[in-house]
Amino acid sequence: xxxxxxxxxAIIVVIVFLVGLGIAAYSTYAERKVAAFLxxxxxxNKAGPYGLLQPIADGVKMFMKEEIIPDVSNKFLFILxxxxxxxxxxxxxxxxxxxxPLVINGVSYPLQITDINIGILYVFGVVSIGVYxxxxxxxxxxxxxxxxxxLRASAQMISYEIAMGLSIIALVMLTGTISLQxxxxxxxxxxxxxxxxxxxxxxxxxxxxxxxxxxxFDLPECETELVGxxxxxxxxxxxxxxxxxxxxxxxxxxxxxxxxxxGGYNMPLIGRxxxxxxxxxxxGLVFFFGKIxxxxxxxxWIRWTVPRFRYDQLMHLxxxxxxxxxxxxxxxxxxxxxxxxx
Amino acid sequence: MxxxxxYFLSFLAVLSAFMVxxxxxxxxxxxxxxxxxxxxxxxxxxxxxQFLAAVHxxxxxGAIMVLFLYVIMMFNxxxxxxxxxxxxxxxxxxxxxxxxxxxxxGSLKGVEHIENLNTPNQSAGLIKNxxxxxxxxxxxxxxxxxxxxxxxxxxxVFLGKNELK
Numbered sequence: 001x002x003x004x005x006x007x008x009x010a011i012i013v014v015i016v017f018l019v020g021l022g023i024a025a026y027s028t029y030a031e032r033k034v035a036a037f038l039x040x041x042x043x044x045n046k047a048g049p050y051g052l053l054q055p056i057a058d059g060v061k062m063f064m065k066e067e068i069i070p071d072v073s074n075k076f077l078f079i080l081x082x083x084x085x086x087x088x089x090x091x092x093x094x095x096x097x098x099x100x101p102l103v104i105n106g107v108s109y110p111l112q113i114t115d116i117n118i119g120i121l122y123v124f125g126v127v128s129i130g131v132y133x134x135x136x137x138x139x140x141x142x143x144x145x146x147x148x149x150x151l152r153a154s155a156q157m158i159s160y161e162i163a164m165g166l167s168i169i170a171l172v173m174l175t176g177t178i179s180l181q182x183x184x185x186x187x188x189x190x191x192x193x194x195x196x197x198x199x200x201x202x203x204x205x206x207x208x209x210x211x212x213x214x215x216x217f218d219l220p221e222c223e224t225e226l227v228g229x230x231x232x233x234x235x236x237x238x239x240x241x242x243x244x245x246x247x248x249x250x251x252x253x254x255x256x257x258x259x260x261x262x263g264g265y266n267m268p269l270i271g272r273x274x275x276x277x278x279x280x281x282x283x284g285l286v287f288f289f290g291k292i293x294x295x296x297x298x299x300x301w302i303r304w305t306v307p308r309f310r311y312d313q314l315m316h317l318x319x320x321x322x323x324x325x326x327x328x329x330x331x332x333x334x335x336x337x338x339x340x341x342x
Numbered sequence: 343m344x345x346x347x348x349y350f351l352s353f354l355a356v357l358s359a360f361m362v363x364x365x366x367x368x369x370x371x372x373x374x375x376x377x378x379x380x381x382x383x384x385x386x387x388x389x390x391x392q393f394l395a396a397v398h399x400x401x402x403x404g405a406i407m408v409l410f411l412y413v414i415m416m417f418n419x420x421x422x423x424x425x426x427x428x429x430x431x432x433x434x435x436x437x438x439x440x441x442x443x444x445x446x447x448g449s450l451k452g453v454e455h456i457e458n459l460n461t462p463n464q465s466a467g468l469i470k471n472x473x474x475x476x477x478x479x480x481x482x483x484x485x486x487x488x489x490x491x492x493x494x495x496x497x498x499v500f501l502g503k504n505e506l507k
Binding site: 077116117118121122124125127128129131132135136139147150151154155157158161178 | 400
């Protein structure tokens, strides 16, 4: 029984890992297609039908490129940087509840790697470690532009983590749990948290943009000022890992936003048409991925719509607008809980 | 199994703590300190205090050490820039460190007698129990600590503002 459990967990870990990598790879393709669509171009269309083989071609290109490690840099830390970025990007998927458990022959198979009772805090912990990948890489490159990019990244991530944490506190006050599985289960029907926490949601998604270093907050790799930011000195697959980690982070953030605020695998009214729990579970998975894809699209949409901030504007927004707003949100939530006795 | 993990984590914690002191490069020191924090968080998980472990990682490894690293990278400290302390300061540091070690040994000397007095509650570290204990039994000290933090924050903001003008 124990070994069966371990095998099942191993299988689901591998599946989540592969799906994460696959979605991240095709996010690069989707990003170009969305950019092309928004700018009235065609986008990649040469490799395979509709350019669908483009991510594979990109991957091969990344692997084949010459690998340059700067002579004066610290080699171990130089390699450690992208490794940490990739590792932390892949670790967050472990606590996301992908759907309700599948029941086969009376045995319940939860579609979640692990339901630890500190779900959200685990995500925060991993995200807060993620900044080391950028910092160590930027410092080990021994390049002024890299260092500046790394410093910007760390200051930005620390600043926005605070507002993000405060917006989550209001959500936790409402749900009374920090297990992601329970939060998702509570939002059945129309009880999506976004209707109870609209302000918190806006703060959270903006901070998610900042944490993923996505435009309009991609100051750490601002080309006009910093050449390439923290990955100026990186080449070949190490650069690939940095870029790829960003896309995995985007996928995971989309999944977490959907879980926390948009009901996760829940879809209103579906219970009226389908009653079999296994089919509901599969449908939940489909809906969840639908929501995830919508948010990935949203990330790209914003990227090609909103121009990049200036760095002082970014800090001003983080510290003087979002942190007071999220504290206000906590107070309002407390008042709401007191008045409506929810 | 748990015992071996405990030994491994303890070894890692002590080793990296030594490396914090011994490494010449301040950035390496900070990175070793981060490893130390991680192994201590591992100890918390072994004690079934997951909340404490997560908060430890978020606050120490995720926030405070990033700021440390930030400052050290920004000033770009390295071996050449390290100011040379004169012999008196080194002597004073040695004496102070030695006295501190005696205090530590003295306080740890009686520890084997109280080891088995209270068996640890397996679920004490879970977030619900922790919340109940903090907000029911230790309400006053907890609020006092928050006020202390608040005053420290106000002080920090005030100092930062003064610097601007």
